[in-house]
Structure formats: C-alpha cells, structure tokens
Amino acid sequence: MVNFGRVTEMIVANRKFSMDDFAMEATIPFDNDSLPNESEIKIWNLSDKTLNNIKCDALLQMNGGYRGDVGLMLQGYISKVETQWDGVDKVTSIFVLDSEDKNYAKKEMNETAFAKNTSASYIIKQLAEIIKLPIAQMELNVDYQYKEGYTAKGIVIEILAKVAKDCGTSAFINKGKLYVRSLRRAGDKVFRLSKGTGLIGKPERFEEGGFKGYNLKSQLQHRITTASVIELVTPQFEGRLHVRSGKHHMSRTGDFTTEMEAIM
Incomplete structure (x- = not known):
C-alpha cells in the first residue's frame, strides 16, 4: 500500500466535510471492554453558521482510507464541541462517543x-x-x-x-x-501484515496478565478494529494474532496510521 490518496470524510448535520476541503485530524480508539470509547476530531476554520449546526447528541460518521478503498471508521454521537483560536486559525474539537446514549x-x-x-x-x-x-x-x-x-x-x-x-x-x-x-473466534477476515503491506517499524512484544502478543503500527487500514485477525509476517514473528485494542490516527499531512495491540 502506498501512502498517498488519503481520504477522510466527516458526515454530520446532513453535510459531508472532506479533507480535500478542510484541514482535519482525528484519533479514533477501539478496544474490547464495555466502556464507551471517545474519539476526537479536529477541524479548522468552520464558519459560525456551520458550527451552530454541529450540536451535542447529533449523529456523526467518519469514513477513511485511500482513494478506491474507503470505509466507515466511526459512528457515534457528539458528546462535546469546543472551539478555540490558534493565531489566525479557528480550531474546533468534536468529541464523539461510540454509542447512541452518551449516558x-x-x-x-x-x-x-x-x-x-x-x-x-x-x-x-x-x-x-x-x-x-x-x-x-x-x-x-x-x-x-x-x-x-x-x-x-x-x-x-x-x-x-x-x-x-x-x-x-x-x-x-x-x-x-x-x-x-471471543476475540479469537474463527471466521473473521484475515489481514496479512508485513513491511510490503503497510507494516511500519518493528513489532514490540509484550507479555502481561496471562496474555502474549505484539504492539503493531501500520498505514491506515479502516477494516482493522477489535477482534480483527492479523497474519503477521516479520523476521521477529510469523503467525496469527487477534486485535484487542488500538487507535486510528488521521490527518492531511501527519500520521495516517493504525496502531494495534494484538494477542496470540
């Protein structure tokens, strides 16, 4: 996968905001516990009229990927909206809970x-x-x-x-x-992850709480989330892992990556 043709789309208040038109950043966590995950999206220089339409409890969706391969990465409800000035730029932070009822x-x-x-x-x-x-x-x-x-x-x-x-x-x-x-249930689509398919850096091995696995980082992959199956191919380890938690990072010029903790 070549790291170009980035696509990020935020859909809220019956409007689509594309990274082609707006500077945006997003951090989207995922894990295997029952507590709500809160994602943060930053978007620059929205008009006051547009901001008035982005309200708490509104449904927000975010798609991401590369041109020709884009998928849903976040669907939830806005829990908080904050706008601050950074020099001449107006920066709005939108926080989204991964549930229908924020409470x-x-x-x-x-x-x-x-x-x-x-x-x-x-x-x-x-x-x-x-x-x-x-x-x-x-x-x-x-x-x-x-x-x-x-x-x-x-x-x-x-x-x-x-x-x-x-x-x-x-x-x-x-x-x-x-x-x-179960995170290890058979039948999920298997993602072959190697240096040639988007793996960034070296896997970092961990062992804690009776679990063994690796912390991994790859170019953004919208399909990877909790319980995804990774077929890891590296000099350090070759074998099947199951994703327990992680984060997607999206921006126009900075990180466009997926970090994950995967267990054996």
Missing part, C-alpha cells in the same frame, strides 16, 4: 430477579435493550445457565460485562453496536 455507561437498574435456569444470552439481550445498544454479534463460548436464578442491580453495562465474563466471552462496543464474542 449509557452510567445507567443503573433497580434490583431485578431473573428466574431459575435463566440463560446468560437472555439476560444480555434484556440488558442491551435497557441501554438501547443494538447487538451486532453475540456468540458465547458457553451460554451459562443460572440454575439458582440471577439478581441484577447497579450499572447496567457493568452487569452485562459480568454476565458475558461468566460465559468466557468479551463484551465491547464498536461503531455504536454491542459485540459479545
């Missing part, structure tokens, strides 16, 4: 008792409805049965994560949707 991470439920022999999958579906998170994928390693029933009380997303953990499964939010699945 979902704080939403609590009163004590609720689920009957004996209730399945974890049923509880997860009920909890997802409460916080209005559409389920994009749910594949439990084990659909745990609560033979004595299950009592739920407290912050909904934390309860959901605990139930998923009982099934030996991760729960995470990505592009405004809930995924309940």
